[in-house]
Amino acid sequence: MILFRRASDLSQWLDLHRKESGPVGFVPTMGALHEGHLQLVRESRNAGGITVCSIFVNPTQFNDPGDFEKYPVTLEDDIRLLEQAGCHLLYHPDPADIYPGGLPRDETYELGYLETILEGAFRPGHYQGVCMVVKRLLEAVRPDRLYLGQKDYQQCLVIERLVQLMGRDQQVQVFRVPTVREPGGLAMSSRNRRLNPEQLEQAKAIWKSLSYIRENLQPGPVSELVSQAAANLEAAGFRVDYVSLRKADLQELDEWDGQEPLVALAAAFLGEVRLIDNILIK
Numbered sequence: 001m002i003l004f005r006r007a008s009d010l011s012q013w014l015d016l017h018r019k020e021s022g023p024v025g026f027v028p029t030m031g032a033l034h035e036g037h038l039q040l041v042r043e044s045r046n047a048g049g050i051t052v053c054s055i056f057v058n059p060t061q062f063n064d065p066g067d068f069e070k071y072p073v074t075l076e077d078d079i080r081l082l083e084q085a086g087c088h089l090l091y092h093p094d095p096a097d098i099y100p101g102g103l104p105r106d107e108t109y110e111l112g113y114l115e116t117i118l119e120g121a122f123r124p125g126h127y128q129g130v131c132m133v134v135k136r137l138l139e140a141v142r143p144d145r146l147y148l149g150q151k152d153y154q155q156c157l158v159i160e161r162l163v164q165l166m167g168r169d170q171q172v173q174v175f176r177v178p179t180v181r182e183p184g185g186l187a188m189s190s191r192n193r194r195l196n197p198e199q200l201e202q203a204k205a206i207w208k209s210l211s212y213i214r215e216n217l218q219p220g221p222v223s224e225l226v227s228q229a230a231a232n233l234e235a236a237g238f239r240v241d242y243v244s245l246r247k248a249d250l251q252e253l254d255e256w257d258g259q260e261p262l263v264a265l266a267a268a269f270l271g272e273v274r275l276i277d278n279i280l281i282k
């Protein structure tokens with residue numbers, strides 16, 4: 001694996017090798033890698049061509065400075081894991097390489113309702129920050145395929161929107177990779193490293209409350225079921241930001257017709273750590 005610290009060097013390398021090496025698959029991450037991230041890398045790797053991963057803890061997407069400061073950094077392990085997973089190139093920049101003029105102030109993306117619901121509502125500015133960094137990463141890598149985790153369901157929709165907004169400059173096919181979970185159902189997340197063993201046990205409740213919705217959903221009004229799932233999560237010791245059942249495009253839903261594909265989503269704090277998860281209901 002070749003490590004690049006500068007976007008210009010990475011782009012130059014890719015320009016030289018793109019023709020003979022085939023299509024480029026890209027996996028953007030914030031590091032502290034786990035099996036979920038590695039699954040994205042493997043999917044890209046299995047599709048052939050070149051696989052590029054980025055590790056950058058992006059300051060512009062943290063609405064809570066404490067969360068940014070405490071974000072786990074495990075670079076040496078990450079490099080080893082990426083090499084084992086067969087990643088070809090790693091881009092690990094300093095903030096100054098991504099944001100040479102300092103952190104952007106007046107840059108905004110037209111994200112519509114995606115910005116005002118769920119994560120957008122609870123983390124103001126978060127998706128603008130995500131777009132700022134992903135746009136720059138896409139410009140540096142110019143991938144043919146982009147691998148995103150369904151674990152961050154709303155982020156997938158936001159980045160698909162960003163790709164649309166970038167228009168012809170960015171012709172990339174987006175793949176949503178199913179969430180990789182611990183044996184008890186907890187979605188793998190870099191933030192799980194901040195949980196103690198007791199909390200790791202408790203954290204299974206987030207998956208259980210979403211499964212409760214999936215198992216008990218009937219055609220008709222959905223609000224009581226969703227409130228019960230939120231109450232279950234509170235009872236398990238979480239401070240709940242939201243539990244929500246939505247259409248696949250994240251539009252609201254009052255009644256289910258028994259047919260429409262849905263997604264159940266939750267965000268909740270366990271102690272200081274905020275966890276999110278979702279499951280698809282087909």
Ligand code: AMP
Pocket residue numbers: 028029030031035036037039040147148149150151152177178179180181187188189190
């Ligand atoms: P992050 O480093 O948390 O920004 O995540 C980088 C990418 O990995 C994003 O596309 C995430 O959705 C994806 N990802 C994170 N956790 C998981 C997981 N448990 N399963 C699958 N993909 C994941």
